[in-house]
Amino acid sequence: MAKNDRINQQILQQLTRDGRISNLELADRVGLSPSACLRRVQDLERAGVITGYRAVLNREAMGAGFVTYIGVGLGEHTKEAQKAFERAMDEAVEVVECHNITGTIEYLLRVECADLPSYKRFHTDILGTSPFVAAITTYVVMGSPKDLRS
Amino acid sequence: MAKNDRINQQILQQLTRDGRISNLELADRVGLSPSACLRRVQDLERAGVITGYRAVLNREAMGAGFVTYIGVGLGEHTKEAQKAFERAMDEAVEVVECHNITGTIEYLLRVECADLPSYKRFHTDILGTSPFVAAITTYVVMGSPKDLRS
DNA sequence: GCTATTGAGGGAATGAAATTGCGTTTTTGA
């Protein structure tokens, strides 16, 4: 189990800001030698505190400015239905987030498309053909006054 | 300006899955030489399509494991009501995202708390006292089979 | 109080990867 001391917190903070910082630079910033620093990072990864690394994209810069949240209800509530739906969502590049939630519907998606026509394609070709999908409610994002995760 | 062809899409998809994949491996997966691949990645960074890289942390391991999406309807639909609500959300640390959406409600929030009691505090003390808030619908996130923005 | 053991750190060597320069190929547009 990885510790939760000051240095590890610094490491996590730095890697959250820049996940591609070199180990040399990271070690320098937290005041360790490269080898000691690398060991700590690997410990954090092994302990499951760091679950991965991702590039952060600006979708508007690549023509994906049409953002929607979509509530999805499944017709069946079996484990198989969920797995099948989740697999379909994982393969769809438009789907940026897929949350399994409580309430009247099972899933909340964040879907990012270029425009309305391309959203329509996603809606009919992907969602419409996905297994077990029963109810779809779309909320179009007009703006995000606050978004700390973008 | 960076292109938006098949290869760049593959590059972006790979980097959103694993932002620390080596350039050699990435080049291999998209079918380019390392140098050509690196140039494309750098172009995407320079064009602002890739805005950065982040380590993905296990939030439960850090004491913010209670995640909810909250639909909020306002009692008034004036500009002043919206501004006041957005200001309140901006000041609340629990609110990670605030989207202005179309539909039967005006806002969709993502709220991250340590646990249910701390969520209750947010619900009553922050949302309950915010101006013009009329309808509140909470969806508790039980899991996120896919989340490329975390 | 002393010593064995364990855990963490530092430094240097090694191997791998990023990066760059350059010639070649492909694409584009007149």
Added chain:
DNA sequence: TCAAAAACGCAATTTCATTCCCTCAATAGC
């Protein structure tokens, strides 16, 4: 069809990740 521009691949160079081994400090047992 041909010239210019863009993109590519190869190879050399630099930088970095990773490993090995030694040292130091804290801890537990005697």
